Amino acid sequence: MSKRAILVVDIQNEYFxxxxxxxxxxxxxxxxxxxxxxxxxEGGDLVVNIRHEAPGASIFVPGSKxxxxxxxxxxxxxxxxxxxxxxxxxxxxxxxxxxxxxxVTDVVVIGAMSHMCVDATTRxxxxxxxxxxxxHDACATGTSSSAx
Numbered sequence: 001m002s003k004r005a006i007l008v009v010d011i012q013n014e015y016f017x018x019x020x021x022x023x024x025x026x027x028x029x030x031x032x033x034x035x036x037x038x039x040x041x042e043g044g045d046l047v048v049n050i051r052h053e054a055p056g057a058s059i060f061v062p063g064s065k066x067x068x069x070x071x072x073x074x075x076x077x078x079x080x081x082x083x084x085x086x087x088x089x090x091x092x093x094x095x096x097x098x099x100x101x102x103x104v105t106d107v108v109v110i111g112a113m114s115h116m117c118v119d120a121t122t123r124x125x126x127x128x129x130x131x132x133x134x135x136h137d138a139c140a141t142g143t144s145s146s147a148x
Contacts, residue, residue, distance in 0.1 A: 005046040005104040006037060007125070009089060009111030009118050011073045012051055014066035015140065020059045023112055029140035030072050033110045036138050037073055046102050049075040050082045050089045052117065087120035096128060106131040114141035 011030055015023045023029075040047050053067050054060040060067050075081050082093045089095050099107070107130045109122045118139050125132040 003046075003103045004040070004043075004106040004108060005048055005099055005102065006040040007089065007095075007107055007109045007111070007121060008033065008037060008047060008049045008069075008073060008075075009109060009121055010050060010052045010113070011070050011111050012060070012066065013068050013070055014059055015112050016070060019066050021142070023140040023142055026112065026140045029112070029138055030070060032135070032138040034073055036108065036110050036135055040108075041076065045108075046099075046104060047076065047079045048082060048095065048098060049073075049079055050084060050093075050095070050111070050117075050121075053083055053085060055085070087117045088124045089117065089121040090124040090128070099130070104130065106133070108132075109134045110138035112140045114139045116141075 013019050014021050015026050037047055049069055051067060051069055052060050053062045055062055080098050082095050084093050107125045109118055111118055122132055122134050
C-alpha cells in the first residue's frame, strides 16, 4: 500500500489579483486545490505546504504579505511548511527528509506556477522515485507575457 503526500506549491498571496504577479485562473485553481487538500486531510494523507521567498527581489519578499500562503489553503497546525528559494521544492530544503520520514511513496502536486515551480517540483519528485501525479485543474500559471 502506498503512502501519499500532497505538495501544496506556492499558493501565495503574490499570485492573486491584489498581488504583484496575478495568475490567470488562480481562483478556480485554488478552489480545486482546497478540495484536494480537504480530501487528503480526511484520508490521513500528509499535506506539505511550500512557499517561495526571493531575498533581494521585488516579488516574494521575505516578511511581506505577498509571501504568505493564501488563507483559502492555510496550513493546518500540524502540517509542515517549507520555505524555498528555488523553483524546485526539494532544492536546499528538507522536503525529501520529511517525505521519507513519513514513508511517502506517492506525491500529488498542486499549486503555482505550472510552468515553473510545479514543473520543477514534479520532475524532482519523479527523479527521487516517488510516484507523482499533478492535478492540472488545481494548478495555475501565467499568460505568455507574464511567464517571460
